[in-house]
Amino acid sequence: MLSINQFARLAGTTRRTLLFYDEQDLFKPATVGDNHYRYYDYDQLYQMNFILQLRRLGLSIADIKALIAKQTDAALDSRLDQVLADIQTKIQEMTSLKSTLLERYRNTASADTEQLYAPCILDRPARKFWTSLESVGCTDEAISALYKQFYALIDPLKLVNKKRIWFSD
Numbered sequence: 001m002l003s004i005n006q007f008a009r010l011a012g013t014t015r016r017t018l019l020f021y022d023e024q025d026l027f028k029p030a031t032v033g034d035n036h037y038r039y040y041d042y043d044q045l046y047q048m049n050f051i052l053q054l055r056r057l058g059l060s061i062a063d064i065k066a067l068i069a070k071q072t073d074a075a076l077d078s079r080l081d082q083v084l085a086d087i088q089t090k091i092q093e094m095t096s097l098k099s100t101l102l103e104r105y106r107n108t109a110s111a112d113t114e115q116l117y118a119p120c121i122l123d124r125p126a127r128k129f130w131t132s133l134e135s136v137g138c139t140d141e142a143i144s145a146l147y148k149q150f151y152a153l154i155d156p157l158k159l160v161n162k163k164r165i166w167f168s169d
Contacts (some may be wrong), residue, residue, distance in 0.1 A: 001030065007040040011048045024061050026068075027051055057083045 008015045021027040022038070027048060029038035054064050059079065067076050 001039040001041065004029070004038045004040070007044070007048075011045055011052065013048070013052060021051070021061075024065075026061055026065055058086065059083065 002010065004015050004018055008018055011018075018027070018029075018038070022029065027044075030041045030044060031039045033039065051064055051068075054067070055061075057080070059067075063079060067079060070076075
């Protein structure tokens with residue numbers, strides 16, 4: 001029999017996690033002594049590793065409890081298919097974020113090579129600029145609304161700028 005600390009160390013988790021799983025009726029010790037100490041069998045390591053892997057995949061405790069109760073490969077496969085789809089979505093989002101950050105660093109690196117506040121002539125490609133149809137004499141509220149509209153248009157590029165600017169009504 002293993003004490004809770006020994007079992008936690010072998011399973012690669014913490015004592016607190018084992019206590020939490022016991023409270024949630026997800027994973028129980030093999031025996032509880034008269035002194036309320038929890039003891040685990042070596043055979044329980046397989047089940048604990050299975051639970052920990054499912055948690056790393058993002059399954060909730062309720063989902064894991066349901067899967068353990070069903071004990072069917074079809075139910076597990078169905079849930080893991082959903083997890084795989086979620087992972088694929090996250091990979092796409094992270095790839096987009098990575099390319100945005102790399103573009104920002106490329107722009108920062110090229111900007112760092114230029115001498116700031118020194119007169120010079122630069123030959124850069126043409127770019128589109130956002131303009132407002134409103135007149136210059138707008139109220140503060142109208143200007144705020146225009147900036148909100150502007151930042152809504154460039155929302156995917158917000159990481160390119162080092163500073164965040166927020167406008168409110």
